Amino acid sequence: MIRAYILILFTSLIFNTNISAGNYQPDFSVAGFYSLEKSGREVYDFNVGWRFFRGEISGAEKADFDDSRWDVVSTPHTVQLMPSEASGSRNYQGAAWYRKHFTIDNSLEGKLINIYFEAAMGKSIVYLNGKKVEEHLGGYLPFSIELTQYGVKPGDKCIIAVFVDNSDDKDYPPGKKQTTLDFTYHGGIYRDVWMIATSKVHITDPNKADKIAGGGVFVQYGEITKKRAEVVIYTDIANALASNQSVTVENQLIDPSGKIIKKLSAKVTLRKGEGKQITQKVVVDNPVLWYPDSPSLYKVATRVLASDGTSLDGGITRIGIRKTEFRGKDGFWLNGELSDRLIGGNRHQDFAYVGNAMPNSQHWKDAKKLRDAGCRIIRVAHYPQDPSFMDACDELGMFVIVATPGWQYWNKDPKFAGLVYDDIRNMIRRDRNHTSVLMWEPILNETRFPLEFSLKAREITQTEYPGAACVADHHSAGVADNYEVVYGWPKDAGNFEQCIFTREFGENVDDWYAHNTNNRASRSWGEGPLLTQALQLAIAYDEMYPEGRQFIGGALWHPFDHQRGYHPDPYWGGIMDAFRQPKYSYYMFKSQVSALLKHPFSETGPMVFIAHEISPFSSPDVTVFTNCDEVRLIMYGTDTLVQKVVRRQYGMPNPPVTFKNVYDFNKMRIYPYVEKQWQKVTFVVEGLIDGKVVCSTKKMPSRRSSKLRLSLDNEGQALIANASDFIPVICEVTDDEGNVRRLAKEQILFTVTGEGEIIGDEIIGANPRAVEFGSAPVLIRSTLNPGKIKVHARVLFEGEHAPTPAWIEFESIAPKRRLVYSEKPQVNQSSIYSGTYKRQMSEDEKRKTLNEVELQQTEFGEKKSE
Incomplete structure (x- = not known):
């Protein structure tokens, strides 16, 4: 119930002020495998201690x-920290170098011994001890180098140099400027790097085996029913x-x-090099089938x-046993039943x-927040995601x-x-064992x-x-006649034989140039725009439920x-901002989850949310998002209104x-x-089901700003002491009663002591940070050291009646995997690579560029709700 949820949330805010460990630490795969004890495969964290230089430099390979004057950083790493509002090609594009010194144990x-890069942006060239050993084009898929084949032996001191370049390049996908x-x-190098050691008789890497x-x-499947699965x-x-x-x-x-339900063994003789x-x-009798609302996973231990x-x-491969069928006009069927x-x-x-x-933890938290919001499907945009995100799904x-x-x-170049x-x-070989993969969009x-x-x-x-x-836009060459599912709109039902899915709903822009729209609202704009956005997205959401089975959903x-x-x-246009703070629209989405649903990970149950701040500028109307049958609004403790x-x-x-x-200031x-x-x-808003109150929430108008309050946005996870994991800490301005002062305008200055550091500085508006909503x-x-971290927050300009400061204390924990490094990254390294990268097109170049955008958006349709 939401009443219980509010209590839990409030309690967590109290307990999070002194957390020694998270409630749940998810596991993540490396190169497709989860760790299997005493398997002979050893995986080391290779992220720590890279020397970094942004720009062109001769001889760095x-x-x-x-490289002694270069900065020392950890991957996942970005070549430039940016403000949270830095759109419009303000980011650095160009060369950067990473160099890592290490010794083979x-x-x-x-x-x-392989060094496995989950991804690096753009064009990558890898040098081992001064020799070029790998060149990879594209920023979203893995590549690796085998040290052993280049004569590297245990005890050797090595240097890996990696040149990366995220400049525009039309020769490889995506290719677009x-x-x-x-x-x-x-x-x-924005994803993880691992060192993987195996026997010389080993399970192959699917992309290297080719x-x-x-x-x-x-892992594939034969017959699947509720009684039997192959x-x-x-x-x-x-x-x-x-x-x-x-x-x-x-x-x-x-x-x-x-429980081990079956052990399979096969003897094999391999010639050298074979x-x-x-x-x-x-065959599994009475299998526990995988559903979005009960995602049961088996393990294959190889x-x-x-x-x-x-x-x-x-290693261990996690699998879910489930059967998916796209039956065209009869809809999408899961495990022999018509799917929601x-x-x-x-x-x-x-x-x-x-x-x-x-970091992997944030990818998991992203997936968790989307699941809490009722998302049952994710379309990746427009490239394969981090492996840890797939694990989470x-x-x-x-x-x-x-x-x-x-x-x-x-x-047109072949x-x-x-x-x-x-x-x-490569993406299929990387992701094919993920139960979550429903369709592939290969175009x-x-x-x-061209058709071919x-x-x-x-x-x-x-x-x-x-x-x-396979799924793709129905109007793209060859798709309508050959692909199993087509992207389209509910109105397209009947025009095709296949199931139809909307790849992008919710947009309502005026034109390609201005992009004014009522479905996009910065959280900083406050109550009115956030409510407008939520109600506009509700209209778009409603369109995803037409009559008939052929239309199966949308993203x-x-x-x-x-x-x-x-x-x-x-x-x-997000239902959460760039820090994953929720907007009103998040609760609109969340209210679409059945009040009766129980899920092993997601926050479910009856809920009510009041999209109103009782401020001098609030709407006369009071909007409530709920998954209950009816809502009772009690105003000022006396006036009672009920609506179904x-x-x-x-x-x-x-x-x-x-x-x-109903509201007049x-x-x-x-x-x-x-x-x-x-x-x-x-x-006070109460949610009723079958005439009974099953949840409630209370809201009061905020009075004067008097206190700061800190909380962790960690979804129950502890921070990992690996010099790359991070956690958002949220500072709220409240009144004496703990009500958030949405209209507050303050600058918050953060300081940290112990085993943590702040990402960003005043250059990018990270610290001090302006209060928004x-x-x-x-x-x-x-x-790199597990231990206590204390974050302190105060307003930048203090005084007798300024909000009082706040602090929060928590602990990081040791990583599960052994770290390989010879140099520690600098503490408070943020200022090293923040700041503005200046690049400016001429006015003629801008006009030409935007004319190109106009042509493409006219052809493909920026106004995605039509």
Whole structure:
């Protein structure tokens, strides 16, 4: 119930002032595997201690280059910290260098050692001890280098130098110039880097093995019913030794309770240099099926065993057993039943200040917040997401549409199409075991391309993942006649044989240039715009529930505010801002979740939210978002009004409830001003189901700003002491009673002591931070030492009647994986790479660029609700 939820939230604010550990620490995969104890595979955190230089510099690839004056940072890393409002190609684009000194531990004698980069933005060139060993084009998919093949041995001192360049480049996807792009090419090694050591008889990396529908571990399924499920496990192993080897491939299937339900073994003989794929099948009786609302996961524990039983290599693959069917006009069926409508959002990997350089914990928290908001499907925009986000979607119960990198750009050079095909193969091989993957979008979004490209993209998808469902815009070449699902609108039902899904709903702009719209509202604009946005998105949400089964759902564009390339304003259409602070529209989304739903991770149950601040400028109407049957509004402790939630057969589950013309500031002020009874000024809202009160909430108008209050936005997780994990701390301005002063205008100065540091400084408006709609966030990053962290907040200009300061104390915990580094990153390194990067087009260049945008937006449709 919401009453209980409010109590829990308030209690957490109290307890979060002295937290020693989080309530839940999610696990994350590395190169597709979760850790398997004593498997022979060792994974080290390679993120710490990179020397960094932004710009061109001669000789940085050489082993003896003097980098002693460079800054020391940790990855995930961005080449430039930016203000939370820095859209319009204000970010740095160009060259940057990373160099890491390290020594191979003697314990790795006889191992194959790989350095695995989850992604680096743009063009990457990797040098090992001065020798070029890898070049990778594209900013969203992994690549790796094997140290062993270049003669590196345990005990050796090594230097890896990585050149990265996020400049515009038409030769590889996405290819589009950032000045005409609707998102931002934030630079750097912005995802994790790992060192992976395995035996020389090992499970292959699917992208390095480069086998169609092969390499690594690939789990597929035969018949699936509620009584019986066939699980087929393909394991690809290779022998890098100079002699023949006889091994056993063992796969254990472990059910969601942790019980081993089947052990499969196969003996294999490998000649030197040979690789083989082993197929094993298991039948599961009465399987626990995966649903978005009960995302039960099995584990496949894979081991390669020597003749003496020693484990040479292994890992865990998490899987969910589920059957998906797109039955065209009969809709989408899950596990043999007609599915509920799939409503969710698109997702860019963009966060305030740090751009794309988000730690795994924040990717998980993003997924959690989206699930709490009722999202049951995520379309990635417009590239594969961080592996940890995919892990989270499996666990939290959200379907995902995975898209290849691309947006409104086509290069006729055949090499470009070839690189897109490579991306399709790589993203499928990376993500194919994720239960959350529902469909693949293998073409380039909103792009005019030739028919043969569309057909080839689908062919590659089907060969890499037999039986996969492909989805794309119905008006793109070859899609309507060949793809399993088409992007379209509810009105398109009947025009196609396939199921229809709306890839981006909610937009209501006036034109491509101005982008004025009532669905985009900065949280800083306050109550009126936030309510307007929420109600406009409610209209768009309602359109996702037409009559008939063929239309299966849609994804909001876009749940989080983010930076863009071609427009000076950030995208403010999110239901949360760039720090993931909720707007009114978040609660509108959340109110669409059934009050009866129970979920193992998501916040569910009956809820009511009052979208009204009882301020001098508030609307006469009081709007309430709820998932209950009816709402009781009690004003000033005496006036009682009741309204039902007016539901329609075809429409959103729970439309907003609006009490018309019930608030008048001039009348309300009689209580505090004349009668001196300000305590009477309350709104109490109760949610009723079957005539019974199941939840309630109370709101009072905020009085004078008197206190600051701090809380952690950690979703129960503890901060990891790895020098890259961060956590938002939220400072709110309140009155004496704890009511948030939404109209406060203050600058909050943060300081931190202990094992943490503040990300950003005054240059980017991070510290001090301006209060917006009652709050000011700060990002706290861990050091390498687990321990206590104390954050202190005060107003910048203090005085007798200024709000009193606040502090919060919590602890970071040690990382699970061993860190590999020889140099510690600087503390308070933020000022090193913040600041403005100046680049300015001429007026003629700007006009030409914006004319290009106008042409493309006219063709593909910026006004996405039509």
